[in-house]
Amino acid sequence: MKKTVITVVGKDTVGIIAKVCTYLANNKINILDISQTIVQEYFNMMMIVDMNGSIKPFAQISSELGQIGEEIGVKILCQHEDIFDRMHRL
């Protein structure tokens, strides 16, 4: 199973997680793990998701999430987990 990391960074506001999670649920993407912190009023969230059941291809999910991010004033990135795994794990 290829996992994907979704990161959300930006100014904290009401409903960020709700919006992202709703979008993921609508597209049949399963969330495996969520963690978040707030550093100096900046909202920082990371989700690890399983896209195997997704009804849309990766590129589309990535660009639509990017658009949702723009609407609510945060930056949303969608990346394969490998890049983090390779950099931080032997």
Place this chain on the structure above:
Amino acid sequence: MINIFEVSETNKMIQQENLDVRTITLGISLLDCCDADLKACNEKIYRKITETAKDLVKVGKEIEMEYGIPIVNKRISVTPISLIGSAACKSPEDYVTIARTLDEAARAVGVNFIGGYSALVSKGMTKQDEYLIRSIPEALAGTEYVCSSVNVGSTKCGINMDAVKLLGEIVKETAERTKERDSLGCAKLVVFCNAPDDNPFMAGAFHGVTEADAVINVGVSGPGVVKEALSHIRGENFEVLCETVKKTAFQITRVGQLVAREASRRLNIPFGIIDLSLAPTPAVGDSVADILTEIGLEYAGAPGTTAALALLNDQVKKGGVMASSYVGGLSGAFIPVSEDQGMIDAVTAGALTLEKLEAMTCVCSVGLDMIAIPGSTAASTISGIIADEMAIGMVNQKTTAVRIIPVMGKEVGEMVEFGGLLGHAPVMAVNPFSCQAFIDRGGRIPAPIHSFKN
């Protein structure tokens, strides 16, 4: 499982510290394109390149998108053209037709450079090698994407001084032919000693004859990441300094390895090597010179620079080697002047001279790179500069190179604008004393002795 801090660290490297994969370079053998008929040879070359590389740019973009890491350049290197055209080309003009074919093929597949308009003449030149070398000014003036290189020396063979003399003239002629663009043609011409067969970086990339039919080579980068890591350990001793560089180089290279493996899998072309070079760009914060200042020098070029660069270069290799299954190419820190804002600042401040740059090239890859000198510099002086650099490579068993730009109509201190990744540079002073009689001797310098090392 990966945690939020590790994810933010990686993304901070990419977004704020200019971490990127500098190039995916597809090496393509053109040996099967040789033909006694020039037209047929050109057609075969065009077909081979456009078929082999048709998905290169698309796959590069896919990987960028899926992993969120920029892949700045997608490029092609080919077998040295002096060999491929040797049956068909009867004059320098014949070779120029192949340069145009390479240019068209590069445009068709959407890459931003194609390297391999090259000749390997470390011991002697065939008539065809000489035709190719003599065609370089016309080839570079008349094409957009073609890069050229000539290997004129090696540790095993010595230095071909006839070729060195000829290339001094060719560099000047190339500058003259592209004078309305600040002699830009010379930015695409590299003279090598000990040129590697698998270098993914331009302008010196070519696909050596020892290589397979097609191969993926990847150049990583990230001077900004190293500098940022070092900014957290100011004042610490050399052990801490070296460990930090090593760890950072490891992280950067692991990303390169991932990208190389993915590109290789998706294109169904074998993975060749990762080039561990720290390659700067003119962007602020993407500078090797800034690492040297972070290590503790006021400017690159200050006393201590050669030692600082030596340790940086060595630690980058030590960290990178473990992160990749195959390492090759040039692998070290690049010190181009025009492509590195910190180097440009150092030259402007008077801290960095041509002679100090020469000393620096003794301990790092590659050589005198992207240095603008007055257009009035004599061809023999340029040959002398090349000969010095080749001697460093030959004796120290390392790759060295010269990519020098005599900017027509400009004098010391004036600024030159090359644009894009090639950057801008102040014209640097050259030692005014002559080496004409030395260069005029002709012949070759014998290979150095490989024992009694001192």
